[in-house]
Amino acid sequence: MTIQFNDETFRGDYSFRNSPWAIKRFPFPFHEDSYMYSVNMEQHRGGPAGSVFEKRFDVDEHYVSEMRDRALVLAEDPLRCQSLPHMTLAGWDLLELIMVSKSEDYPDLFELHRDGDRWRWVNKPLGIDDTFTFMDETTLPYGPLEYITRQTQGDFAVLDQRDDNLWMDAGMVTTQADWSLDFDIGMNFFEWHAPVPLAHELGIFKRALKFLMNVQQGAPARRLNWTMTVNPLLDTSPENYHKWGIQKTELTAENIGAKQHLRVELQTFYRLPRSNALVFPIRCYLIAFQDLVTVPKWGRRLHRVIRDLPEELATYKGFIANRPLMIDYLSRHDDGLPTSPGV
Numbered sequence: 001m002t003i004q005f006n007d008e009t010f011r012g013d014y015s016f017r018n019s020p021w022a023i024k025r026f027p028f029p030f031h032e033d034s035y036m037y038s039v040n041m042e043q044h045r046g047g048p049a050g051s052v053f054e055k056r057f058d059v060d061e062h063y064v065s066e067m068r069d070r071a072l073v074l075a076e077d078p079l080r081c082q083s084l085p086h087m088t089l090a091g092w093d094l095l096e097l098i099m100v101s102k103s104e105d106y107p108d109l110f111e112l113h114r115d116g117d118r119w120r121w122v123n124k125p126l127g128i129d130d131t132f133t134f135m136d137e138t139t140l141p142y143g144p145l146e147y148i149t150r151q152t153q154g155d156f157a158v159l160d161q162r163d164d165n166l167w168m169d170a171g172m173v174t175t176q177a178d179w180s181l182d183f184d185i186g187m188n189f190f191e192w193h194a195p196v197p198l199a200h201e202l203g204i205f206k207r208a209l210k211f212l213m214n215v216q217q218g219a220p221a222r223r224l225n226w227t228m229t230v231n232p233l234l235d236t237s238p239e240n241y242h243k244w245g246i247q248k249t250e251l252t253a254e255n256i257g258a259k260q261h262l263r264v265e266l267q268t269f270y271r272l273p274r275s276n277a278l279v280f281p282i283r284c285y286l287i288a289f290q291d292l293v294t295v296p297k298w299g300r301r302l303h304r305v306i307r308d309l310p311e312e313l314a315t316y317k318g319f320i321a322n323r324p325l326m327i328d329y330l331s332r333h334d335d336g337l338p339t340s341p342g343v
């Protein structure tokens, strides 16, 4: 196998680590020294070799451990995966999209053999070899959405498109930045975005929705979003806020380099063929401040972005109380040199 999978945890002893390879390909999200919400969407046509944009569903060294963490979350809280009855077809569409993409993009790790509607799926990293009938739920251990997203990094929101809007009618959400599928299920694009500050007034959501409704099959799009997480936690859900919220108060000048993580989401958008649903994979990448500053232009720029970020955004993203500690740490990695546009 080409990828060496880490054996690590995202809870308890937090043994999660990024290798030098993972640091090098980290999707640093800032193109300039300041940040404001925008309709930052572009075509998802594959990216530079080795980058997180290269493949349709990026598989990296954290794959096996992330899937283990997802299984733990689901065992405690099965409502992290939901699909309203009319979304089963979209679930099959998604299973097909992922199986075809992964078997083509990573032939050494995944195999898909199709003989009519008789399919055999081999997932070598997770030790799975299943034969089933496409479109027959009784031949899989879970529904199609749950089956395939238990084997794919990132969260998945599956949106039904009707009445000139998108509706969150299905999803698998265990690695989210403080929002809840169980709360948002059945909501439309404007309803689930209601808590976001400033962006509504800037007209961002109206324009973004227009763009999304026109995403065509075979022409996916993407954007990056980011926030901050203390400790390498995947499951920062409202359901478990009582467990992780308190950890934000444990940050100190001594431990911030190891504990504070920049959390970047690679969000992609795919039109699904039979259901016409839109799927929204949200792939989370974590990097500790102490690793991030090993790339001098990243440390320099992150300092300026965090220092100058509008208060509303730092509050919404949940790090307003720790911002002074962050600025203090990052300022020591900003030599004042000008930065050039681009990442």
Ligand code: HEM
Pocket (backbone or CB within 6 Å): 037, 038, 039, 040, 041, 157, 159, 166, 168, 177, 178, 179, 180, 184, 192, 193, 194, 195, 196, 199, 204, 205, 208, 209, 212, 223, 225, 226, 227, 280, 316, 317
């Ligand atoms: C935040 C879902 C597309 C911009 C959020 C939140 C959810 C969400 C659940 C958290 C809201 C909360 O606080 O409860 C989705 C889904 C999308 C989608 C399912 C696909 C259909 C987009 C697009 C944009 C966008 C295309 C483009 C501009 C934002 C912004 C935030 C946000 C700016 C605040 C994030 C932050 O500051 O960390 N989204 N979103 N979203 N969304 Fe979306």
